[in-house]
Amino acid sequence: MDRSIMKKSVDEFVYNFVLQELIQQFNEEYRQEIKDTFTDEGGYSEFGVAGLFKVMDTSYHWIYGEREARKIAIKMITRELMDEPEKFDPEWLMGYVDHDIFHYVIYDGLESYVNDLASEPASSNKFKNRQEEEIAEAGYNNAEEYTAALIKDALGDDHGAKYMLSTFGKDMIPSFIHDGQVHIENAARDIVDAEGWDHFLLVNDDEYDLTHNGVVYFFE
Numbered sequence: 001m002d003r004s005i006m007k008k009s010v011d012e013f014v015y016n017f018v019l020q021e022l023i024q025q026f027n028e029e030y031r032q033e034i035k036d037t038f039t040d041e042g043g044y045s046e047f048g049v050a051g052l053f054k055v056m057d058t059s060y061h062w063i064y065g066e067r068e069a070r071k072i073a074i075k076m077i078t079r080e081l082m083d084e085p086e087k088f089d090p091e092w093l094m095g096y097v098d099h100d101i102f103h104y105v106i107y108d109g110l111e112s113y114v115n116d117l118a119s120e121p122a123s124s125n126k127f128k129n130r131q132e133e134e135i136a137e138a139g140y141n142n143a144e145e146y147t148a149a150l151i152k153d154a155l156g157d158d159h160g161a162k163y164m165l166s167t168f169g170k171d172m173i174p175s176f177i178h179d180g181q182v183h184i185e186n187a188a189r190d191i192v193d194a195e196g197w198d199h200f201l202l203v204n205d206d207e208y209d210l211t212h213n214g215v216v217y218f219f220e
Contacts, residue, residue: 021211048072059220073197077188090170094161096187102160
């Protein structure tokens with residue numbers, strides 16, 4: 001079967017199924033108004049199988065089940081993470097940055113830092129340069145030991161997320177996202193599962209309802 005025909009058939013099935021579910025939920029009295037205002041456009045339809053309808057001139061969202069509502073919320077948060085990462089807790093978001101980029105920046109940066117100290121003057125005549133002085137003050141024998149210790153401390157128990165945030169600030173996060181270094185889909189999925197999809201799709205602390213067969217609906 002042609003895929004476009006199959007998709008149209010599925011869409012029509014869903015459309016008619018949801019429409020009948022809502023009519024049954026609100027009773028025959030509102031059949032005509034629901035039919036006249038029911039649409040699979042608007043609302044959250046940009047992100048999934050959803051739309052709008054009215055009962056007694058009050059607008060409602062509908063979504064094809066709670067699983068679909070979860071998918072919609074995840075897609076919405078994924079877009080927000082792409083477009084407005086500053087809205088989210090930077091420390092939380094850093095937990096989803098690819099660890100490889102942290103390791104690269106930390107290893108390269110601290111190795112360069114220790115090497116550059118060799119060209120800086122020491123503050124005491126006891127040492128020939130700042131590198132030798134700093135290594136001695138830290139209690140290490142050579143540059144390799146000192147560099148390794150700095151790297152280990154920077155990586156900590158979070159692969160360097162806190163170090164990166166404190167060193168470079170939260171303004172680096174958008175560039176990481178732009179470069180594909182942040183697992184934003186995982187972040188979106190985790191926050192939706194933690195808070196619940198309704199936390200992101202409903203407004204004003206409204207509640208949602210389900211029809212007999214699980215169609216979700218709530219106030220627009």
